[in-house]
Amino acid sequence: PFTILLMGVDGTGDGIENMTANGDSLVLVTFNPETFKATMLSIPRDSYVPITCMGNKKNKITHSSWGGEKCIMQTIENLTGVDIDYYVKINFNGLVELVNILGGVEVDVEYSFCEQNSQRQFGDSTIYVEKGLQTLNGEQALAYSRNRHPNPEYCSKEWTNYDSNDFVRGAHQQDVIKAILTKIKDIRDLNTLYNLLDTISNNMATNMSVDTILSFYNLAKDLSNKLTNSTSIEDMLNIEKLYLN
Helix, strand or coil: CEEEEEEEECCCCCCCCCCCCCEEEEEEEEEECCCCEEEEEECCCCCEEEEHHHCCEEEEHHHHHHHHHHHHHHHHHHHHCCCCCEEEEECHHHHHHHHHHCCCEEEEECCCEEECCCCCCCHHHCEEECCEEEEECHHHHHHHHHCCCCCCCCCCHHHCCCCCCHHHHHHHHHHHHHHHHHHHCCCCCHHHHHHHHHHHHHHEEECCCHHHHHHHHHHHHHHHHHCCCCCCHHHHCEEEEEECC
């Protein structure tokens, strides 16, 4: 079994190296390749916990990203007691690029809403997403991953008639992650995988080697070939959703 920390940082520009933006999306994924069981643990950004690189003084866990990947990983390891093997950090542009390269992702949207775009713009740039099963483009997937409260000052009532919070947002982030994995598992050509990694490389950082990424890709492809009738990642894996109280 291995554990990956998925970090979404609230950076709007291109380039992720040395980016110290807040870690607004924190999802700990543990996978057992023998049992094909996975757990996804969402950690709310405002969790008030001891931060290792701040002398273990308490602060919002999102601020631990200011100390880099090592700080946020150690902070979460101390909080959960789980050793983290790998991390994947992606910013706004990286998620938009990834979803668009995959041709969009299918998500059952919980409610109709409006949200800023990837450059934090409303007005003519406002992103609108309708309730129901949708194929979301990159901007829409990012908006669904970020949204946690209505925006009545920017949008009409039809787009603001819901209640949400950071726990709901964590569930939506898990839905987007699963939708991305579902599309990635269908990649059959190594050149396509390399092109995908190359396109998003400027806006994504990871401590995985290329060999490690290929081993995970081959594992997913082998599993997918055995389950040829499966359409979603949940058909292939036993995924348990976890949330911090």
